[in-house]
Amino acid sequence: MTLMLASVLSPAEADAAVERGADIIDCKDPSRGALGALPLAEVSRIVEAVRGRRPVSAVVELPHDVTHARDAIEAAADAGAAFVKFALPLTPDAEEIIAELAPVAARRRLVAVLFADLGPDFGVLDRLAEAGFEGAMLDTAHKGKGRLLDAMSVGVLAEFVGRCRALKLTAGLAGSLESPDVPRLLVMAPDVLGFRGALCAEGERRNALSASAVSLIRDLIPRGAPSAAEPGDHAGEVDHVFVRDLVMPMEIGAYGFERGHTQRVRFSVEVEVFRTSGPDDMRMVFSYDVVMDAIKIILASGHIELVETIAERLAESILLHERARAVTVEVEKLDVVPPASVGVRIRRARPASVAAFAAGSSVSSL
Numbered sequence: 226m227t228l229m230l231a232s233v234l235s236p237a238e239a240d241a242a243v244e245r246g247a248d249i250i251d252c253k254d255p256s257r258g259a260l261g262a263l264p265l266a267e268v269s270r271i272v273e274a275v276r277g278r279r280p281v282s283a284v285v286e287l288p289h290d291v292t293h294a295r296d297a298i299e300a301a302a303d304a305g306a307a308f309v310k311f312a313l314p315l316t317p318d319a320e321e322i323i324a325e326l327a328p329v330a331a332r333r334r335l336v337a338v339l340f341a342d343l344g345p346d347f348g349v350l351d352r353l354a355e356a357g358f359e360g361a362m363l364d365t366a367h368k369g370k371g372r373l374l375d376a377m378s379v380g381v382l383a384e385f386v387g388r389c390r391a392l393k394l395t396a397g398l399a400g401s402l403e404s405p406d407v408p409r410l411l412v413m414a415p416d417v418l419g420f421r422g423a424l425c426a427e428g429e430r431r432n433a434l435s436a437s438a439v440s441l442i443r444d445l446i447p448r449g450a451p452s453a454a455e456p457g458d459h460a461g462e463v464d465h466v467f468v469r470d471l472v473m474p475m476e477i478g479a480y481g482f483e484r485g486h487t488q489r490v491r492f493s494v495e496v497e498v499f500r501t502s503g504p505d506d507m508r509m510v511f512s513y514d515v516v517m518d519a520i521k522i523i524l525a526s527g528h529i530e531l532v533e534t535i536a537e538r539l540a541e542s543i544l545l546h547e548r549a550r551a552v553t554v555e556v557e558k559l560d561v562v563p564p565a566s567v568g569v570r571i572r573r574a575r576p577a578s579v580a581a582f583a584a585g586s587s588v589s590s591l
């Protein structure tokens with residue numbers, strides 16, 4: 226399950242974010258850049274306003290001297306922050322700093338933030354896991370200069386989440402995320418998606434939190450596993466969302482001669498999507514970006530022997546989306562016997578109980 230983190234700067238904003246369903250309340254001063262810390266007294270006030278209803282995280286601007294860094298982290302935790310977030314230094318001694326913070330990580334839940342637009346080295350994730358960190362989060366350093374998906378491809382983001390999962394680190398994604406990004410990033414099943422700008426009036430992170438914007442993002446992130454429910458007023462209506470004839474180069478094939486180079490593969494995908502009731506925004510749609518991202522993530526994972534494997538993985542990934550009722554996937558190799566194509570077509574559907582839930586779901590009104 227993916228949790229929604231909302232960055233707030235005041236007790237009033239924290240209360241509004243809790244009321245609108247954010248899962249983690251993150252104390253941050255957006256006027257101080259990507260990872261600006263709030264004064265500790267303000268963190269304490271936010272913790273008080275939250276009244277234990279949600280975990281609170283706090284940003285710390287890490288002093289370079291390790292003793293001071295440890296003290297700053299301890300102070301934020303003493304102010305009531307369940308998680309302490311800070312930007313991982315980009316200096317050559319970053320790994321040493323991580324190791325020196327290991328004693329603090331044994332007592333406090335530390336989250337290291339890596340800036341996607343500054344070319345982070347994912348090798349550091351091993352060091353964070355060894356030092357006992359709680360998790361790692363990708364964010365963007367330069368706000369206003371692009372979203373997370375501008376800084377990193379979906380394949381690289383999926384690699385980040387996968388490496389965190391393998392190391393038992395909580396994986397967070399943030400960085401000027403907008404509502405259409407949410408279903409795309411959910412495909413990677415991160416533990417946390419973090420937001421500030423998208424929750425604010427006019428999408429500007431230094432503006433005040435907007436209740437309707439918080440609700441929009443909240444509604445885009447499913448809250449737990451779907452279960453059976455009564456069908457809603459649009460039950461039975463199904464749209465067909467498709468990506469047709471998308472040709473991508475990929476490493477594929479079971480023969481030795483098919484290794485070490487790419488061949489053209491054509492993808493045609495049709496998703497049967499439950500129609501839902503609600504406002505006329507991203508909550509109403511199943512984005513074809515979800516299909517294209519799922520294809521790119523599979524391609525980025527390296528050589529795959531069988532078209533059947535690709536088709537199954539693609540269908541499985543798309544059916545994770547709660548609006549998808551069934552999917553037909555066609556995968557064709559174009560370079561085996563040109564101009565003919567060879568390949569496979571499969572149709573996969575969700576289990577009936579889950580399908581009933583999705584048919585009956587509607588989003589909250591604003």
Ligand SMILES: O=C[C@H](O)COP(=O)(O)O
Nearest residue numbers: 232399400401419421422
């Ligand atoms: O931790 C999450 C950040 O506060 C994200 O801020 P942003 O959405 O404005 O980039």
